[in-house]
Amino acid sequence: MPKIIIHEVGLRDGLQMEKQVVPTEQKLKWINGLMNAGVDIIQVGSFVHPEKVPQMADTDKLFAELTKNKTSKTILSGLVLNEKGLDRGEKCGVEMYCMGVSASETHSKKNTGMSIAEATERIIATALQAMAAGKRVQVSVQSAFGCGFEGPVPHERVLGIVQRYLDAGLKNISLADTAGHATPDQVEKLYEAIFKLDSSVEAACHFHNTYGMGLANVCAAMKVGVQNYESSIAGLGGCPFTKVAAGNVCTEDFVHALQRMGFRKEINLMKLIDLAKDFAVFFNREMPGLVYKTNPIIVG
């Protein structure tokens, strides 16, 4: 039974959507809570320009604080958009860099101002620089399953970007369903094609639950051997640069499902549920997650 790795992205992909700025102290509490629950990787924030996403302005500070006297085995990841982000990350102790390009020209242009080809070249250069610094690196393909602007995205285009990554020696590759368009049959086909390109790929997935298919897609990915799963506590999430935004797959709902299927029983589900409740109190609204609203089925 392969180990399923959980990469919590709510603090980045979730909070960047929220208008209410979250104090650094509150973020630290949540991140420590996630580490205590036993999540494998936590995306602490994004090294985007503070004026573009004020919610991410304290990312450097968070890393500096969290990596000071760190004892937890949880890996702390940060999203970078370019070499500038990498420079910032190297100064504050990022343990894993995440970066990516979109497989949709429209999304790429809106998000980065660059074409897919330009963005791919730049991201590969940045990724290689991070690897040379001895860091873990994950590269992604955004809008890999469809685009809110362009509609269907050809698998060949996604596989072309994946091949560029592989040629550059980048093996940890995530496909992001930025607009929530993925369907389980498509998920199986696309990952199977990627494993055919290179059976040693460390495949990752990032699904949004826009149309209710988040966990169905996760199950399809598990079926074909994907090991790395990005999800958001309480179902936070979305992307301000896509047309239709909705939350990621919800971490505690995912862990609940995993434990019911016999996986990752050492993760503390009740701690995750308490955190989700805390998010609902903080934002004073019902969150998209379902398990925190009911009695979870605890697996012995």
Place this chain on the structure above:
Amino acid sequence: MPKIIIHEVGLRDGLQMEKQVVPTEQKLKWINGLMNAGVDIIQVGSFVHPEKVPQMADTDKLFAELTKNKTSKTILSGLVLNEKGLDRGEKCGVEMYCMGVSASETHSKKNTGMSIAEATERIIATALQAMAAGKRVQVSVQSAFGCGFEGPVPHERVLGIVQRYLDAGLKNISLADTAGHATPDQVEKLYEAIFKLDSSVEAACHFHNTYGMGLANVCAAMKVGVQNYESSIAGLGGCPFTKVAAGNVCTEDFVHALQRMGFRKEINLMKLIDLAKDFAVFFNREMPGLVYKTNPIIVG
């Protein structure tokens, strides 16, 4: 590619949970809307005692009204609990009878006052009487994937009830995940075991989305060849006799997913979405369905 049959149960499984009594005229509008959208089967109501579930008191009237000069090909089903319900159904034009027993002793006792063995005997007798009257009959096993009171339900117990149905010549068999406990791996295993008992079973499934796994379970059922799917418009649903209640798989989210995967493109998704919006207005709250809240991806 097998035809996927959609059995809308929101008017029964959904409305029975609602405190606000829905006028008969409103129900007729919704049922006509569902027929116009092209849903295959609609569960109009339940022949339960009107004092027990006042929301279902107009079931006879609805059937009489709907079967008068009926031109739609949509099949109208009704839930019966016993012979009395069947007598009522025969007087008002029910086209398909649904009835079932629980695989949980606690749930069976609370729901019917009978043990599983007693309930099975009684339901089989009622089902055979309905078949003798020339009607379509679907028999179900409730709490087939777990019980809110008892926890796990052994597959052998579910398969034992299914075998009793098969021995009596009842082939249209639905497994209901009354408390939302099902997981995709379990769904595959249980239906595979049923198809082994009799490959000609007309298998049906009824999932609740209590823990977010509704569509994941639906996809698992599709994978192993289940053809009949029960779902609720707007994600209405629940069972007043289980401990944890939550909505069924949402019809328009399911149809949206189906159409994205190439199935049932002739169903009018936009009409279903308009209906879901209408439910949200009528009950003056956000419904569990996701697609109606966003822009659906229309498949050409």
